[in-house]
Amino acid sequence: MMAATNGFASSDLEKSEELKAAANVAFQAHRFSRAVDLYTKAIELNADNAVLYANRAFAHTRLEEYGSAIADATKSIECNPKYVKGYYRRGAAYLAMGKMKEALKDFRQVCKIVPKDPDAMKKLKECEKAVAKAKFEEAIALDSQSVATTLDYRTIEVEDSYQGARIEDKITLEFVKKMMDDFKNQKSLHKRYAYQILLQTHELLTVTPTLVDITIPPNGHFTVCGDIHGQFYDLLNIFQLNGLPSEENPYLFNGDFVDRGSFSVECIFTLFAFKCLYPTGLYLSRGNHESKSMNKIYGFDGEVKTKFNDTMSEMFTEVFCCLPLANVINGKIFVVHGGLFSSDGVKLSDIRAINRFREPPDEGLMSEILWSDPHDGIGRIPSKRGVGVAFGSDVTKRFLQDNNLDLVVRSHEVKDEGYEETHDGKLITVFSAPNYCDQMGNMGAFIRFEAPDLKPKFTTFSAVPHPAIRPMQYANNFFSMLA
Structure with a gap:
């Protein structure tokens, strides 16, 4: 009898990895819709893989499909709550939509998981600065007069x-x-x-x-x-x-x-x-x-x-x-x-x-x-x-x-x-x-x-x-x- 892992046949997992590799190649070639299709097929064969959802989220982001990116990144986090890229991808999608506060929560979570990562700290500080600047601009806008x-x-x-x-x-x-x-x-x-x-x-x-x-x-x-x-x-x-x-x-x-x-x-x-x-x-x-x-x-x-x-x-x-x-x-x-x-x-x-x-x-x-x-x-x-x-x-x-x-x-x-x-x-x-x-x-x-x-x-x-x-x-x- 064929061995299985987490309910998936080993042949399915191998095929899923092959599809993931092909999707990565499509992504690198800027064929983002093709990458989404391939990641989707890979997920059908291995629906508990946090990496696949995070990768598909990244492809959706490049297609400006931020709602789908957030959904995929959230699924990635559900599959593996300690998978850093899930939070990265969701934070990036929130950021692309101008939802700074939601993005900030995800980048803070990244820094909790990898507290010594310099890139994560840099991104968190940039996001905190953006939120603070937005608050300041909102405050002064209430008192400002029309330029026109x-x-x-x-x-x-x-x-x-x-x-x-x-x-x-x-x-x-x-x-x-x-x-x-x-x-x-x-x-x-x-x-x-x-x-x-x-x-x-x-x-x-x-x-x-x-x-x-x-x-x-x-x-x-x-x-x-x-x-x-x-x-x-x-x-x-x-x-x-x-x-x-x-x-x-x-x-x-x-x-x-x-x-x-x-x-x-x-x-x-x-x-x-x-x-x-x-x-x-x-x-x-x-x-x-x-x-x-x-x-x-x-x-x-x-x-x-x-x-x-x-x-x-x-x-x-x-x-x-x-x-x-x-x-x-x-x-x-x-x-x-x-x-x-x-x-x-x-x-x-x-x-x-x-x-x-x-x-x-x-x-x-x-x-x-x-x-x-x-x-x-x-x-x-x-x-x-x-x-x-x-x-x-x-x-x-x-x-x-x-x-x-x-x-x-x-x-x-x-x-x-x-x-x-x-x-x-x-x-x-x-x-x-x-x-x-x-x-x-x-x-x-x-x-x-x-x-x-x-x-x-x-x-x-x-x-x-x-x-x-x-x-x-x-x-x-x-x-x-x-x-």
């Missing part, structure tokens, strides 16, 4: 030595082109003009509805782009392929303009300048990364403070809280960054009524708009991200029927070809950051709709070279805990 209402950019002097783009009276196309060319050559925009762009954008967005109705005239066209995540040189390539934004060549950028990529400042000033120049030539939706908690973790906050100052970072926070949450094109195409909702019956009027002028909450319609994802089945299941919900094809179809719509367009997820059509053609995901984070190898894409039929036409493109500045260059020190 107190700043006068006209009092800021422009030095004679400044050779970059200048706004003489108002933002012009010549200024925007010069600014983009300066950015391309890694030159900075003067803070006077940076504040001017931000204040004008703030003024425009403040009076913009939470749900924006966009009209494409007969024989007109409209382009929808997904996440660009600070990949400025790929943004320039989109404009090279499809033309600059204008009233005749309008765009919608569907959230996640910043973070991860280390040219987020250049991306956001380019988009905001075009928004000021052509208010109906460029539309913007808020993404989950247009938020203070994400910006502090994934690099934008650090980038703004490095290239400008703390006040500029506060100004961006205020502007991001004014961004619309959704758009409807010709009354038929619903465009939103994340996805749909945890319950049926949500009407467009409910979305219009959301109080969006705030940081995103942990739950509710606003949170789900920014964080939800589709899944391949029917009904609703917990989100792999730990925020929002995963919704099936039946949910999409009911939402469209309830609101007399034809199509949902969303972004929020990397796709190998830059886009994906699912839910029987009723839902499209578009992602416009090719070779995401310089490692995913994916294509980027954008969608062009032409009136009156509004059939989607896809353009895919590869990443273009950029200066040797790595993604996450400006991320917080404690981001190393995610590695």
Whole structure:
């Protein structure tokens, strides 16, 4: 009779180890979805192995599936309460979600298990500093005044030595082109003009509805782009392929303009300048990364403070809280960054009524708009991200029927070809950051709709070279805990 260990045949354990080794190879090759699949098969053969759950948690973290990472890390800890990496992985996933207090508990537990480990102590101290800093910032925020209402950019002097783009009276196309060319050559925009762009954008967005109705005239066209995540040189390539934004060549950028990529400042000033120049030539939706908690973790906050100052970072926070949450094109195409909702019956009027002028909450319609994802089945299941919900094809179809719509367009997820059509053609995901984070190898894409039929036409493109500045260059020190 074949020997068994903990109820598993020795042949199963050997096969599980083989699958684990293959999963490790896939992970090292940045094939994280493949790694998850292989770890899952290994777990099916050896369900009490803490290492397998911790490894799968790490792969989920790289896929930004933090809810699944927390669940796996918790299972790893249940299998072996003294397995350090289980706490590491769960703490890292909490950290990635901005849940500093929960992360701190796990890193403290790591130090209890391995009290003399210098790396563990370093991570604990970084996490403690982050929690203390967050408390301090919350306290002073209660007494601080709005930058938008107190700043006068006209009092800021422009030095004679400044050779970059200048706004003489108002933002012009010549200024925007010069600014983009300066950015391309890694030159900075003067803070006077940076504040001017931000204040004008703030003024425009403040009076913009939470749900924006966009009209494409007969024989007109409209382009929808997904996440660009600070990949400025790929943004320039989109404009090279499809033309600059204008009233005749309008765009919608569907959230996640910043973070991860280390040219987020250049991306956001380019988009905001075009928004000021052509208010109906460029539309913007808020993404989950247009938020203070994400910006502090994934690099934008650090980038703004490095290239400008703390006040500029506060100004961006205020502007991001004014961004619309959704758009409807010709009354038929619903465009939103994340996805749909945890319950049926949500009407467009409910979305219009959301109080969006705030940081995103942990739950509710606003949170789900920014964080939800589709899944391949029917009904609703917990989100792999730990925020929002995963919704099936039946949910999409009911939402469209309830609101007399034809199509949902969303972004929020990397796709190998830059886009994906699912839910029987009723839902499209578009992602416009090719070779995401310089490692995913994916294509980027954008969608062009032409009136009156509004059939989607896809353009895919590869990443273009950029200066040797790595993604996450400006991320917080404690981001190393995610590695």
